[in-house]
Every structure is written in structure tokens, then in C-alpha cells.
Amino acid sequence: MTATVGATGQGARARAETPMARFAAEFARSRTAMLGLLLMVLVVGSALLAPLIAPQDPYDLAQLDILDGMLAPLAEGGSGATHWLGTDDQGRDMLSGILYGLRTSLLVGVSSTVFGLALGLLVGLSAAYFGGWVDTVIMRIVDIQLSFPAILVALILLALLGKGIDKVIIALTTVQWAYYARTVRGTALVERRKEYIEAATCLALSHGRIVRRHLLPNCLPPLIVVATVQVAHAIALEATLSFLGVGVPVTQPSLGMLIASGYQYMLSGEYWISVFPGIALLVTIVAINLVGDRMRDVLNPRLSR
Amino acid sequence: MLVFIIRRLTQSAIVVAVMSVLVFAGIFAIGDPIDVLISPEADEAERAAAIARLGLDRPMHEQFLAFAQEAAKGDLGRSFVHGVPALDIVLQRFPATLELALAAMLIAVLLGIPLGVWAGLRPDGIAGRTIMTGSILGFSLPTFWVGMLLIMIFAVTLGWLPAGGRGATREILGVPFSFLTADGLAHLVLPAINLALFKISLVIRLARAGTREVALQDYVKFARAKGLSARRVVGVHILKNIMIPVVTVLGLELGSVIAFSVVTETVFAWPGMGKLLIDSILQLDRPVVVAYLMVTVLLFVVINLVVDLLYSLLDPRIRLGGSRS
Numbered sequence: 001m002t003a004t005v006g007a008t009g010q011g012a013r014a015r016a017e018t019p020m021a022r023f024a025a026e027f028a029r030s031r032t033a034m035l036g037l038l039l040m041v042l043v044v045g046s047a048l049l050a051p052l053i054a055p056q057d058p059y060d061l062a063q064l065d066i067l068d069g070m071l072a073p074l075a076e077g078g079s080g081a082t083h084w085l086g087t088d089d090q091g092r093d094m095l096s097g098i099l100y101g102l103r104t105s106l107l108v109g110v111s112s113t114v115f116g117l118a119l120g121l122l123v124g125l126s127a128a129y130f131g132g133w134v135d136t137v138i139m140r141i142v143d144i145q146l147s148f149p150a151i152l153v154a155l156i157l158l159a160l161l162g163k164g165i166d167k168v169i170i171a172l173t174t175v176q177w178a179y180y181a182r183t184v185r186g187t188a189l190v191e192r193r194k195e196y197i198e199a200a201t202c203l204a205l206s207h208g209r210i211v212r213r214h215l216l217p218n219c220l221p222p223l224i225v226v227a228t229v230q231v232a233h234a235i236a237l238e239a240t241l242s243f244l245g246v247g248v249p250v251t252q253p254s255l256g257m258l259i260a261s262g263y264q265y266m267l268s269g270e271y272w273i274s275v276f277p278g279i280a281l282l283v284t285i286v287a288i289n290l291v292g293d294r295m296r297d298v299l300n301p302r303l304s305r
Numbered sequence: 306m307l308v309f310i311i312r313r314l315t316q317s318a319i320v321v322a323v324m325s326v327l328v329f330a331g332i333f334a335i336g337d338p339i340d341v342l343i344s345p346e347a348d349e350a351e352r353a354a355a356i357a358r359l360g361l362d363r364p365m366h367e368q369f370l371a372f373a374q375e376a377a378k379g380d381l382g383r384s385f386v387h388g389v390p391a392l393d394i395v396l397q398r399f400p401a402t403l404e405l406a407l408a409a410m411l412i413a414v415l416l417g418i419p420l421g422v423w424a425g426l427r428p429d430g431i432a433g434r435t436i437m438t439g440s441i442l443g444f445s446l447p448t449f450w451v452g453m454l455l456i457m458i459f460a461v462t463l464g465w466l467p468a469g470g471r472g473a474t475r476e477i478l479g480v481p482f483s484f485l486t487a488d489g490l491a492h493l494v495l496p497a498i499n500l501a502l503f504k505i506s507l508v509i510r511l512a513r514a515g516t517r518e519v520a521l522q523d524y525v526k527f528a529r530a531k532g533l534s535a536r537r538v539v540g541v542h543i544l545k546n547i548m549i550p551v552v553t554v555l556g557l558e559l560g561s562v563i564a565f566s567v568v569t570e571t572v573f574a575w576p577g578m579g580k581l582l583i584d585s586i587l588q589l590d591r592p593v594v595v596a597y598l599m600v601t602v603l604l605f606v607v608i609n610l611v612v613d614l615l616y617s618l619l620d621p622r623i624r625l626g627g628s629r630s
Contacts, residue, residue, distance in 0.1 A: 144320055144323075147557075147560075147609055148560075148564075148602075149560065149561035149564040149565065151564055151565060151568070152564040152567075152601065155567065155582065155586070156328070159586045232445065236445070236447045239447050239449075239450075240447055240449055240568055243447075243449045243568075243571075244449075244567070244568065244571055244583050245583070246583075246586055246587075256447075256449075259449075259450065259453070263453060266453065266457065266461075267456075267468075271457070274453065278450050278453070278454075281447065281450065282445070282450070285445045285446070285447070286441070286442065286445045289441055289444065289445045290441070293441060
């Protein structure tokens with residue numbers, strides 16, 4: 001629909017460009033997606049630069065002053081510094097807390113997605129390439145795992161493993177790999193029948209080479225979309241688990257942990273301890289979803305072209 | 306049909322067996338129940354006696370067989386904290402969770418389908434776009450965060466609805482339900498909306514996608530050409546045909562709603578299974594955790610089975626025999 005309108009306007013120029021440039025041009029046509037991208041860059045940037053831009057190191061107990069506890073937003077602390085977003089019960093500057101919390105949340109979200117992606121790729125490609133009983137066994141396991149909701153699997157694992165950032169990453173990786181395995185297998189099955197694979201097989205290339213150099217690159221686009229959206233899911237899931245008290249430890253709070261620790265004060269009026277980390281979490285998730293949504297629309301030939 | 310049912314039943318039995326092995330192995334591999342069960346003052350001889358009495362000195366597979374035998378009889382051990390059979394506690398909390406889950410599903414269908422069909426009929430209109438943006442939000446917002454917001458707005462600031470608990474209940478066949486009393490219903494509204502939010506977005510998407518696809522079909526064009534009213538075209542010709550995916554997905558989602566109620570129940574202090582699970586994890590009450598997991602797994606397997614069967618009944622195009630292999 002919109003594509004036909006766009007194609008007449010930009011078609012001549014876009015067709016001469018590389019697929020990447022065409023993708024970028026089409027992506028940029030949605031203003032909401034560009035807003036999402038901007039927010040995403042902002043969020044990731046401030047998380048990466050947190051030690052440089054945060055007014056205070058929230059892990060350094062020497063910098064905390066209990067007398068500064070529970071200050072409202074914009075209040076001035078004992079040391080003369082303004083706490084833009086207020087402080088929590090231990091006198092920790094909320095803005096700094098959020099910037100560092102964002103680091104933890106993104107670390108967990110991105111690394112579990114990357115691990116899950118790697119595992120899912122390996123398993124999904126093997127299933128599609130070898131077929132037969134390998135495929136049947138793998139896909140049955142994937143089916144069974146996907147019939148249980150992510151939160152349940154994660155809860156079971158964390159109930160067994162205990163708290164910790166590494167354990168949350170293990171749990172979220174376990175939750176995610178099956179999605180990728182299924183997506184990869186679906187795409188790879190279609191690609192495998194194509195002639196370039198047949199040609200590569202005729203050249204007597206090794207299994208590994210065909211899978212890595214020929215099959216894998218052609219399976220990536222749908223996977224990138226799934227992975228983008230999955231990062232947002234992983235971040236939300238981590239926040240939920242931490243909120244429930246089975247996620248990251250108190251010493252290295254993520255956004256979910258910050259929200260949970262502010263929850264008890266929320267009902268008595270100290271809203272900022274919970275609300276601001278909540279908004280940060282929201283902006284992060286919505287931004288990633290907006291970008292992912294647009295990427296899916298652009299990459300899906302059934303919808304756009 | 307019979308072959309199909311038998312095959313699905315076998316498959317389900319295998320899943321339950323595998324899950325019980327996994328849960329058991331997980332609990333076996335991680336942590337030592339002895340430390341929890343025996344007082345730290347006990348000397349070596351008492352410890353050894355207790356280990357032998359509990360059968361913890363036997364090899365893993367023997368312990369598992371004993372566990373499976375007891376589990377088949379419905380005995381999943383006693384709660385460390387409450388001192389009563391773990392299964393009883395879980396089942397006692399089940400009606401509350403089921404009530405919450407069904408209320409959420411009802412809200413999801415009643416709101417999601419009309420909104421989705423509307424968005425599907427006018428995908429480029431302002432309303433359609435707003436609905437879709439809203440559904441992205443519904444997918445994005447973490448459940449616990451929305452729940453907190455609902456409490457903040459409706460319970461704390463406005464004071465219209467209670468913030469937590471189940472309120473007054475009335476019993477049907479000895480099982481207490483909230484929705485039968487005004488007070489209980491008021492307690493049910495917020496958690497049900499909270500739990501429904503994600504599913505509303507899902508139903509909107511399904512209904513919208515279905516409507517867009519169906520609206521282009523020849524029979525819809527023909528119905529329009531016949532001069533049928535728009536209401537009849539949408540209400541009969543379109544709605545009927547988008548219901549199959551909606552019913553299937555919703556059926557499958559019932560399990561996930563029950564799982565997700567863990568979050569909602571914790572936020573709203575709703576005394577269901579999910580809150581029990583979190584409390585038990587935090588209190589290291591293992592038998593209850595195991596009992597919850599086994600009950601939930603069983604529930605999932607049953608739901609998946611029923612949905613599969615219903616699906617094949619609803620859509621005669623599905624071939625029961627060979628399609629699944």
C-alpha cells in the first residue's frame with residue numbers, strides 16, 4: 001500500500017543503490033521508527049557512557065550520604081549537588097542509579113539474546129541441513145519448550161539456580177534459543193532447496209562450508225528482526241524476574257530491581273524511586289520495539305512489496 | 306481421529322514424564338535438601354540416620370522411581386513451611402488463579418476482537434493506526450509496571466478500587482469465587498485488566514490481520530455485491546472466518562495467562578497459585594515449588610491437547626492423520 005506510493009517517488013534512485021541503502025531509505029520513511037531509533041541510540045549511548053555522565057557512582061558507598069535519603073526530584077543534597085530525579089532511601093542519586101541500572105538491563109538483554117541466537121542458529125541450521133531424525137528430534141524439543149511460556153521456564157530455572165546476573169543470562173538464553181532455532185529452520189528449509197546450495201554441493205564443498213558461507217548469510221534477515229524484538233522481550237523479562245525477587249542481586253540493581261525497591265515507597269507518596277526507572281525501562285522497550293516493528297515491515301516482502 | 310487422539314495422548318504422556326525427570330534432576334543436582342531439613346545442631350550419627358530415613362543415600366534413579374511412584378499416587382511431599390501436603394496447597398490456590406485468568410481472557414476477547422476488526426477494516430485510518438500503536442504499547446509494557454500504575458491511579462490517587470487481595474467471596478460447590486459478590490468483583494477488576502493487557506494486544510493483532518486478509522476474499526466481495534448491510538458482512542462473513550486463529554491462539558494462551566498470573570498476583574497480592582510459587586521460591590519451600598511445576602505442566606499438556614482437538618473440529622481443512630509428522 002504505502003510501498004506503491006513510495007516506489008514511484010524513490011524507485012529510480014533506490015533501485016540503483018545497494019540493498020542496505022534501500023533498506024535504510026525505506027526504514028527512514030516511517031517517522032515513528034526514526035523516533036524509536038533516536039531513542040534507542042540515546043538509551044544505549046547513556047548506558048555506555050554512564051560512568052562519565054552520571055553525577056555519582058551508585059555502587060561507591062563512600063559517595064552516598066544517608067542524610068540525603070528520600071529527597072524529592074530537583075532537591076539539593078548535602079554536598080550541594082542537585083538530584084534531578086531525587087534520591088532513594090539510602091541517599092543514592094536516582095539519575096545515576098538509572099544510568100547504571102540501564103547498563104545491567106542492557107547487558108542482560110543483549111548478551112542473553114546473542115547467546116540464544118548463537119545456540120539457536122547452530123541447532124536450527126543443523127535441523128534444516130541434515131533433516132531426517134536430527135530434524136525431528138530437535139524440532140520436537142523446540143515445540144515442547146515453546147509450548148511453555150518464557151516466564152515459566154525462566155522462573156523454574158531461577159528457582160533452581162538462585163540469584164545472580166550470570167544465572168539470569170543463562171535462564172534468558174535458555175528461554176530464547178528455541179525461537180531462533182524455529183525461525184532459522186523455517187528459512188533454511190526454503191533456502192536449502194535453492195539452486196545455489198545445489199551448486200555448492202556439486203562443487204563438493206564440505207558441509208561446514210556450505211552451511212557457513214552459503215546457507216547462513218541468506219537466513220540472517222528474518223533472524224535480525226526476531227533478535228531485535230527479542231532484546232526488548234529479554235529486558236522486560238529480566239525486569240519482571242528482578243521485580244519478583246528472583247533476578248539480579250541487590251548489589252547490582254537493574255531497572256526492574258530499582259522499580260521493585262521503590263515499590264514499597266510508592267504507596268506512601270515517594271513516587272520517584274519507582275516511577276523514573278519505570279519510565280526509563282518503558283522508553284528502552286518501546287524504542288527497540290518500534291525499530292524492530294519497522295524492520296519487519298521493510299524486510300517482509302509480503303507486506304511491503 | 307482415534308489414531309490422532311492416541312498419538313497426541315502418548316506424546317503428552319512423554320512430555321509429562323520428561324518434565325518430571327527434568328524437575329527432579331534439577332532439584333537433585335542443585336542444593337542439598339539435608340541442610341534445610343535437618344537442624345544444624347544435629348551430630349553426624351543423627352544426620353546419617355535422617356539421610357537414610359529420607360532415602361537420600363540411595364542412588365538418583367532409585368530416588369526418582371520413589372518420587373514418581375508417590376507422585377502417581379498424588380503425593381508430592383509435604384510443604385516445609387506449612388507442614389501439609391504440597392499438592393493440597395497448590396490445588397487449594399488454583400480456583401483463584403483460574404478465576405483471574407478466565408476474567409482476563411474474557412476482557413481480552415470482548416475488547417480485542419472489536420478493536421482488531423475495526424483496525425483491520427480501516428488499516429490506514431487514524432483509529433486503525435491508534436489502535437495498532439496501542440497494541441504495540443500493550444506488548445511492550447511489562448505487566449508488573451502496568452499493574453503498579455493501575456494501583457497508583459485507581460487505588461491510591463482516585464481511591465475507586467481496592468489495591469489488592471480478593472475481597473469477599475461466595476462459594477460454589479465449596480470453592481470460593483470473587484466475581485459473585487460486589488466487593489469481590491471490585492477486587493477482580495484491576496488484576497484482570499492488568500493480566501488481560503498483553504492478550505488484548507495479541508487478539509487485536511490477530512483480528513486485524515485476519516480481517517485484512519478475509520476482507521479481500523471473493524465471498525466477502527460477493528456478499529457486498531449482493532447488497533448485504535455492512536453490519537451483516539462484518540458480523541457474519543468476516544467475523545466467522547477470523548475466529549479460527551483467534552480461538553486457537555487464545556486456547557493456547559490460557560496456559561500462558563495462568564503462568565503470567567504469577568506477576569499480576571504478586572503485584573495485587575491475589576492469593577492464587579502464582580503468588581504461592583513466588584513465596585515458596587523465596588522461602589525455599591521445595592515441595593511446593595515442585596508441586597506447582599507438576600500441576601502447571603499437566604495443565605499445559607491438557608490445554609494443548611484440547612486445543613489441538615478443538616482446532617481440528619473447528620477447521621475441517623486440517624488433516625488429522627499425516628499433517629503432524
